[in-house]
Amino acid sequence: MEEGRKIVYSAVQPSGNLTIGNYAGAIRNWVSMQREYDCFFAVADMHAITVRQEPSLLRRRTLELVALYLACGLDPEGCALYVQSAVPQHAELCWVLNTVAYVGEMSRMTQFKDKSQKHAENINMGLMDYPVLMAADILLYQTDLVPVGADQKQHVEIARDLAVRFNNRFGETFRVPEPLILRSGAKICSLQEPTKKMSKSDENPNASVFLTDERDAILRKFKRAVTDSENEIRFAEEKPGVSNLLSIYSYFRGITVPEAEREFAGKGYGDFKLAVGETVADALAPVQAERARLLADRAYLDRVLKAGAEKAYSAARRTLSKVHRKVGFYRGD
Ligand code: ATP
Ligand code: LTN
DSSP, X not given: OOTTOOEEEEEEOOSSOOBHHHIIIIIHHHHHHTTTSXXXXXXXXXXXXXXXXXXXXXXXXXXXXXXXXXXXXOOTTTEEEEEGGGSTHHHHHHHHHHTTSOHHHHHTOHHHHHHHHHTXXXXXXXXXXXXXXXXXXXXXXXXXXXXXXXXXXXXHHHHHHHHHHHHHHHOSOSOOOEEEOOSTTSOOBOSSSTTSBOOTTOSOTTTOOBTTOOHXXXXXXXXXXXXXXXXXXXXXXXXXXXXXXXXXHHHHHTOOHHHHHHHTTTOOHHHHHHHHHHHHHHHHHHHHHHHHHHHTOHHHHHHHHHHHHHHHHHHHHHHHHHHHHHHTOOOOO
């Protein structure tokens, strides 16, 4: 870690197969930041258990996510890649931050409201505490920037509020982080309900394109994507399905939306959907091959995680001792 470089923190939950939304909104941006910043990227398994998980599946998905991070281009030398639960300071800082977070503000969080509805039989304390744990993740590393998709903005704002509140009460302790939401790829929508974001836990398998989907499945999902009754390929609010496909296409081709519109001027929806599917399948093929290769080398993945957790641990320990001193915990001399 170099002195004076800005610090970047982000994480994804191992709560399902990753979608092209997670890729475009989060991981791809991390890859482009790792050279310029000191980066910490975690697998947020403690967040994942706020909804019910099958333990053996959670363990497997954790390792798969690490392989995917690496396959997408994260460099274990250039950043700390680790599993959140392996660094105990996350839970410890969460406890202290809980005492400056208000029940009222947590109960107003959009994601909490959504997930409480979706998991009405299991509205546990962890689900409500989710943003506080996320604030602990971020603040532990004195983070400057948090690259996430648009849906996580509210949570990064809570992390900022908690940092400022703590600093005001106990004296300067935390750096106040900023969200970094890149416009392109920030919100990829469901292929079936294109006004909703694409989500890895969507019950409809045709709604989301997973990074592990085979070529045939990708082509089929795009073919079935919901559009509209016109036959004009243009980006417009009243055409959420077509607009979403244009965003996905331009993102994966590395061109602008107007350029994509020009490319498909006069073409029909059938050709358009096929082109989007092929573009996405071509872009994912090398990531999939590399992920499979890495998953066959468990010893390597374990080494990466161990080194990452050590880096994270020493940075986290520094902030946590400061916090403990500030709040008045006795440690002897
Ligand atoms: P879940 O469905 O389990 O709640 P999710 O698919 O929303 O999960 P998260 O683990 O919550 O995924 O998010 C991981 C990262 O991916 C976050 O930075 C989030 O903002 C980003 N992200 C998730 N979905 C999208 C999307 N559809 N478009 C752009 N970014 C997204
Ligand atoms: N809640 C995030 C995942 C996450 C995260 C973080 C993102 C957990 N801790 C810290 C950024 C910073 C999500 O994307 N659902």
